[in-house]
Amino acid sequence: MYQTVKGTYDILPDELKNFEDLEDSFRICLELYGYKLMKTPVFEYAGVFKKENDTSDMVTKEMYTFSTNDKDTYALRPEGTAGLIRSVIQNKLYASADMPLKLAYIEEMFRHERPQKGRQRQFTQMGIECLGDKSPLIDAEVIALGYNYIKLVGLKDIKVLINTLGDSASRINYTIALKDYFSKYEDQLCPDCRNRLQKNPLRILDCKIDRDKEFMAEAPKMRDYLTAEAKEYFEKVKGYLDALEIPYTEDDRLVRGLDYYTDTVFEVVSTHADAGAQATVFAGGRYDNLVEELGGPSLSGIGFAIGMERLLLMAEAEDVLSEYEEYVDCYIIDMTKGSSYALKVAENLRTNFYSCIANMYERSMKSQFKSVDRYNANYTVIIGDDEKENNTVTLKDNISKEQYSIAFDKLLEKLEELEKTHE
Numbered sequence: 421m422y423q424t425v426k427g428t429y430d431i432l433p434d435e436l437k438n439f440e441d442l443e444d445s446f447r448i449c450l451e452l453y454g455y456k457l458m459k460t461p462v463f464e465y466a467g468v469f470k471k472e473n474d475t476s477d478m479v480t481k482e483m484y485t486f487s488t489n490d491k492d493t494y495a496l497r498p499e500g501t502a503g504l505i506r507s508v509i510q511n512k513l514y515a516s517a518d519m520p521l522k523l524a525y526i527e528e529m530f531r532h533e534r535p536q537k538g539r540q541r542q543f544t545q546m547g548i549e550c551l552g553d554k555s556p557l558i559d560a561e562v563i564a565l566g567y568n569y570i571k572l573v574g575l576k577d578i579k580v581l582i583n584t585l586g587d588s589a590s591r592i593n594y595t596i597a598l599k600d601y602f603s604k605y606e607d608q609l610c611p612d613c614r615n616r617l618q619k620n621p622l623r624i625l626d627c628k629i630d631r632d633k634e635f636m637a638e639a640p641k642m643r644d645y646l647t648a649e650a651k652e653y654f655e656k657v658k659g660y661l662d663a664l665e666i667p668y669t670e671d672d673r674l675v676r677g678l679d680y681y682t683d684t685v686f687e688v689v690s691t692h693a694d695a696g697a698q699a700t701v702f703a704g705g706r707y708d709n710l711v712e713e714l715g716g717p718s719l720s721g722i723g724f725a726i727g728m729e730r731l732l733l734m735a736e737a738e739d740v741l742s743e744y745e746e747y748v749d750c751y752i753i754d755m756t757k758g759s760s761y762a763l764k765v766a767e768n769l770r771t772n773f774y775s776c777i778a779n780m781y782e783r784s785m786k787s788q789f790k791s792v793d794r795y796n797a798n799y800t801v802i803i804g805d806d807e808k809e810n811n812t813v814t815l816k817d818n819i820s821k822e823q824y825s826i827a828f829d830k831l832l833e834k835l836e837e838l839e840k841t842h843e
Contacts, residue, residue: 427532427541437744439544442573442731443526446546449569453561455522455548460503462528466495468502471680471713476623477612482531496530500547500725501680501707502714508551509716520552538730547704547725551711554720556653559684559706560660566702566724567666570688573731574740577692578701580666583674583685584654585622585705586646591682594645595621605635625673641672650683657684680713681705684722694737701734702726750835751797752778753788755804762803765813765828769801772832792818798842799835 424430431439450457470479484496497503504523508514513521526546535541548565550558563580570578585591598621606614610629617624624630625639646654661668674685685705704724711719735741750769754762758781766778777795779788792800802814813831816823817838826834 425541427535429540434744438732438735438741439728441742442728442735443546445572446524446526446569446726449565449572450524450548453522453565455524455565457524457526458504458507459525459527460497460500460507462530463494463496464503464506466493468506468714469495469498477533478531482533484530484532497527498529498531500525500527500529500545501549501721501723502710504549505551505711505714505716505721509711509714514551514711514717514719520550520558522548522550524548538727538733540729544728545725546728547723549721549723551719551721554683554706554708556656556660556684559657559722560664560666562704562722562724563661563686564664564666566688566704566726569726570701573735575690575701575734575738577690577738579689579691580661580668581671581674581687581689582658582661582668583671584642584646584650584657585675585682585685586642586650587653587683587708590642590646590650591622594640594642597640597645598622598624601638601640605633608633608635622675626675631673636673643672653683680707680710682708686724690734690737692734692737700727701731746795747775748777748795748797749774750776750799750801751792751795752776752801752803753785753792754779755785755802756808757782759803759808761808761811765801765803765831768828768831774835799838801831 447457466483466485469483474480478498483498485493486495487493504525508521508523513523524547526544528542529545530542532541533539548562550562563582567580586594599617602609602613602617602621602624606617608630609617609624610627613624613627613630616627625636630636643651658668658670668686671687674687675681683706685703687703688701689699690701691699702724704722706720706722708720711717711721732741752762752766756762762778766776769776777791777797779791789800798818800816800818802816804814807813811828813826813828814823815826815831815834819842820838824834
């Protein structure tokens, strides 16, 4: 018997309702902030995601890549930003007069990493990208959108972490300082960080293996290497967050997992006792060069991504998910042993937008009435041989407990009448 592939899982009907609720809340926030949803292909040319000298785990270890007879290399989408930017460039969406360009996605992603609670190899990500203008106001607004979405979902045990990676000049100075510092401890670094030491020493700060070693505590801080412009920019971002009354904590070691980020980076993490190691609810940051690197114009952008599986874990921990009950407008009990008349009644109801379960199997009346209760049906439609012969139905109003004999062509009219009385 086949099983799901390692790192994948089925989303069963009851669980899917929780996904849909979280997606619906996200769509509400997108509309409030003026973002438009779009979709990109599930696989792209690998170069869309893999940049020269990129040392992120996603690029170096986790991408699913494959080749075909044309010898090109493709990758299953590991994250949402790069593919969306590719689409913006290809379709010249940046030519819009309404800038900044506000786009969003709800997509499946794929990463070959060690499966664990809240982290799968196929997972759902919701995210936004704001392209065109670079402004501390936009940075604050993007963080506010994510923060308010989490509040709308109902999570309370959360904390906003922010940092700045500075502008190009700041990063050059900081990179030199980090190389000098970590070179003294090169023999204590993990193999990945020894490689990062030369290519991108900022990534050492985010290493899951080395991050708790003693020498990490004394590593240089980016704030000490910021240019005056970069420092002023970050101060304005914090000022706007203060104005919006969004509480935050500055985290010097927050560098994010992808190499294209610049200036403002942020994470929202759960502080709930059951959050465990996978406490990040959503994360993102600004990127100045990604659009240009992918062949587009010089446009700055900022965005974030929310992992649905992690968000569900946090929502379950804080018990904010809705409990669902089955519900239909009408439940049809057919005592004619599967006549076409019962099917005709059911389809007439459905084509007029009444949800309907039609039982056309040989089951006892007792078991069928139990199904009526299980589905919380507003109305029971009973069809026996007499109803079939006379082209009628017996309609029971399960709210008022009244029962009626109704001609087939008067059923919809009677339901509309009863709906008005129940309002």
